[in-house]
Amino acid sequence: MKIHAIPTDVLTRARELAGTDEHHELHAEAPDTPLRCCLRRAGAGEPLVLFRYAPSAGRGPYEEVGPVFAHAEPCAGPAGTDELPAALCGNQRLLRAYTADGRIHDGGVVAPGALADGVAGWLDDPRVAEVQVRSASHGCFLFAVTRD
Known part of the structure; x- marks a missing residue:
């Protein structure tokens, strides 16, 4: 991913x-x-x-x-792009899976510790192009995940 x-x-x-x-x-x-x-x-x-x-x-x-x-000033960006960022994964998260044409395929909430499995499960579906990880409490976008 x-x-x-x-x-x-x-x-x-x-x-x-x-x-x-x-x-x-x-x-x-x-x-x-x-x-x-x-x-x-x-x-x-x-x-x-x-x-x-x-x-x-x-x-x-x-x-x-x-x-x-x-x-507010440019930073180095993420430490890596091949692993879920641990600092943003410790809480309950809202996932939204999108198709290539920008339509919601599915969505749901995952418990702490279940994020990787939730994302991987949707990315196994060939209809899903991207999974957005969001704050479960506020709905704010945190990061997106696609296949390698």
Whole structure:
């Protein structure tokens, strides 16, 4: 499986717009917040941008927009793209499986410790092109997973 953070061009635009409108807030810090740029949790004193994001997998009526945090300045990105990011996987998660044409194939909630099996199960279905991992409590996009 391959793990996808928010694309660099989206992050660049969000950082450029940080603090300029109601959709791009600049925060001095928000410790322990899940970061969608590097797929880890924020530390104390790290400036962040909070912005609206719609992953590309859901299109048309299936497009979902939600709030996400990222570093206010460019970072190195995820440590790897071949393993689920442990820092964002410890809680109950909402999964949404999408087809190649951007329609929801299925969805559900997985318990802590069951994320890898839940994602792998949907990726075994040839109709599924991408699985989005979201916060179960807020519905916010965390990261996407596709086949290698």
